[in-house]
Amino acid sequence: MLDIAVIEDPAAAEASLDPIRSAMLRELAQPASATQLAIRVGLPRQKVNYHLKALERHGLVELVEERRKGNVTERVLQASAASYLISPSALASVSPDPRRFADRFSAFWMLALAGRMVQEVGKLIAGAAAARQKLATFAIDGEVTFRSAAERAAFAEELGVAVSHLVDKYHDAGAATRGRRHRLVVALHPALKTSDQTTTRKEQDND
Incomplete structure (x- = not known):
């Protein structure tokens, strides 16, 4: 089971977004037969089997083992990943193209870059898994609080x-044939306000 699988096929994306099937995928983080899954999700086994076949057809669940019980063979299935992301390539005709914006202060460009990252890294993960190789990546996630918009702008300038x-310092333009090209994306955006922060802000405004 992968930690995260990126869904590129539109039909697979549609299958994963179905409320019943997404609930089944969540339950199948642990292997289960159709009978066991029917009890977990509270649906008839026949209906569960119908949805399982669709999920398996799109590679969202996979066979773990087959158990022989009398004259019946019980199939035990598991989700192919612990979590799923839908790639912009699933909506290829309307997916954002970073080349259309190219404005480092545009939130839309940031989204386009993020979408491209999901698409590219998803393909890299699939390729690395098929080759049984480790994928070399690096990411930083953190938060910074600015006292003013001016300081935020100064930070962004210095960071750039x-x-x-x-x-x-490290880019070697002449290494195209012998080196491995890497993509670098740096993003800065406001953090979403939590309910506690929203309440505190309202209290301050009322003082």
Whole structure:
């Protein structure tokens, strides 16, 4: 089972978004037969079998083992991944293209970059899994609080300069045939407000 699987096929994406099937995928984090799953989700086994066949057809669940019980063979299935992401390629005709924006201050460009990352890294994970190789990636996730919009702008400017210096230092333009090209994306956006923060802000406004 993969930690995360990226869904690229539109039909598979549609199958995963069905409420009943998404609930079944969640339950199949642990292997189960159709009979066991029917009890977990509260549906008739015949209906569960119908949905399982669709999920298996799209590679969203996989056979773990077959158990012989008298004259019946019981199939035990498991979700192919613990979590799923739908790639923009599932909506290829309307997926965002980063080349259309190319504005580092555009939230839409950030979304387009994020979409491309999901699509590309998903394919890389699938390729690495097929080749039984480890995929070399690196990511940083953190939060920073700015006292003002001016400080946020200054931070963004310094960050851009620092990243440019690192790229100039390590990029080898002549290594195209012998080196491996990597994609670098740096993003900065406001953090979503939690309910506690929203309540505190309202209390401050009322003081």
